[in-house]
Amino acid sequence: MPQTKPTTPGQRVRGLRLRRGYKQAELAERAGLSVDLVSALERDVKKGMSWSSMVKLARALDVDPGVIAGKGPYLEPVPGAASLAVRDAVINPDLLLEMRPEDGQGGTDAAELWRRVERGYDAYFGGEFGVLAAELPDLIHRCRVLHGMDRTVGAASSAHAWQLAARLLVHTGRDDAAAVAAERAISAGQTGDDPYRLATLYGTYSWVLLHQGRTEEAEKIAVRVAEEIEPTMSAAVPNQLTAWGGLILHAAVACGARGDRTQAEEYLSVARAGAARAGVDRHDYWMSFGPSHVGVQTTHVMTALNRPDAALKASATVRREDLLPVQWGRHRLNDARALLQLRKWEAAEEAAVEAKAVSLEWFRHQEFARSVVDDLVDHRQRLSSSLRDLVSAFEQ
Template sequence: MIDDGSGPQKRHHPQTIGQRLRRLRKKRGLTQPELARKAGVSLDLVSKLERDVRESMSWTSMIKLARALDVDPGYIAGKGGHLEPVPGAAVLTVRDSVISPGLLPGLHPDHDGEPPTLDDLWQLIERGYGAYFAGEFGVLAAGIPQLIAESRLLQSADPAAAAGPLSHAWQLAASVLVHTGRDDAAAIAAERAVGAAKDGDDPWRLATHYGMYCWVMLHQGRLDESERLAVSAAADIEPSMSRASGEQAAAWGGLMLHAAVAAGTRGDAEDADEYLRIAGAGASRIGTDRRDYWTSFGPTHVAIQRTHIMTALQRPEIALRAARQVDRTGLFKVQYGRHLLNVSRALLDRNRSDEAEEVASRAQGLSTEWFRHQSFAKTLTFDLVERKTRLSRPLRDLVTAFEDPA
């Protein structure tokens, strides 16, 4: 096993991207030019990052450097596991719930007592998603171990009934783990979500969990695999739009958007455009924005992802045009916040830094805790700082969000 410096003995990440990058490069025995060639990025970028002249880079460049150094992108980004202080909210507790020895075949489950009713369990799931979409990751993390335990308790009594809520309990665990930089544990949780959903009788729910797995792989930098899985899973449930249920159309459309994001992130504009076109046609047939299985799809969400992808492809004018098609009504806080970050980046790329700063501040105002866990927000913030001769109060607040809470 390769020691990438992120094991138990060396959990603390150096403070800057440059320090982490330099440490990993030297550990691999690479010179700066060798790393640049291996990653397919410019030597100037590597040099400026390591000298802390630049404090950020695009997500695509981060993925390339991470793969060249054989680490998760989240390590270079410096994703932290700190959550708002809520009793029982330690990220490691969530991780331990996902990889508990009690889940091994042949062992007795590590829970007992009377199973909850299905209605009670769905209420717990509903509260969990409410915390997630509000950006309250500490509150969510505090409840996940109980949520998994209660779902498994019902599973031991009624596997078919428990399939739905248990799959979503695993999905919520994966979500917290991704946002706090534990992508490998998140992948295990996402796989458990798929496995639990397969024990049920709802193929559309299962499809949304495949979408979650695609999202986790995207954060791991596994772009080709993420795209292939999304396309394959979508093909398996591709609906006839004239006869499809809303749930089927939304599950299929969500997978097409995952494929578009993966293609756009790796820089393939042609494939990304095609996936967006297909998803957009489906959204037009639905005619409205839907939310099924806590997954959203419809015209607004196609516009949100087009904004995101065109921002990543450095096409800010197209991104800003797409953003004008987004209907804020009905969006969760974190959905709208992530969209605002893309709008801010597109504005900055158009040299409209004052507007970019104002939009980024609006995103932070939706949930400071969520904002602090977004590597994209951190990159954007330090790029804003580079454009300014003096820091305004809002920009100082953005910078403060990324200071080490310890």
């Protein structure tokens, strides 16, 4: 009889454990978790898995956390949309060859390419991953051609095309290719003349490391680059403050993910002071910072640290109009998790429904959303129609 493919994180943990010949007790010891927790996860008695537990188990099993999470491409059927095509555009043997004259023919108008980059970010933050996947391979090629023809003019568009690829590849479960794309974004940014743009590209690299479970390295790179551009608050220009503050928030999230409450709260305090100086939320270089975004990331960190009261208190400071669509959706998932921790099932379900309404395509790519929905199902005696709709999001 053919084996059934594992469909839950717990089943994937069990399969990986058996392939490595570990007993549950041995895996628990390697991961620094209790045997009871490992057993409950493998038997799907406990379906929801915290990020910190997933990272520990991934390390013990020598895989990326995304393998346990079951990340993969769930793109809408847009013509030309394929995550493999984006990966192939990033890990491309032609990049090892010198640019040939014919490579620069056609489609390299700088203004038009920049408009395409802007449309790419609209698709990304709108949760239209299929649209973005269809656009990226050609956009990367044309931006690379422009960059080869004029290093200064092409630096920004090329850097952001690579950055978009890195972000999309993380969501579709290709973290290694995402790291390559993030490195290419930094390399392109280094040929430009804007140190604050370059700093935000390092922020993306930090975010990729976080998704690989490399929280200490994610924190280190964010802090080091933030220190290099640290503003004098009385004389800070807005885009400098955004780049610096966004990096500090990256560091806070990395600390929260590994359970370092003291350091996470220290970073959040620094970011809060910077946001007060900024006064309003901004989205410079497609990095976001300001009072609402400090509230968003404080909610995220406090949820990870299992402090739901503090998470919801921070959430109350967030204004929806300050957030881009998928930022609002991810924030509502954090609200849902905090409400679950407080056993407020109906309110948690409402928050998850609101997150799904942002973009079904985006929602399907969020393992955190799947975890929230699994826990809702476990604690609800009867499935409401809205909860059934949430479950069905992961069955298509």
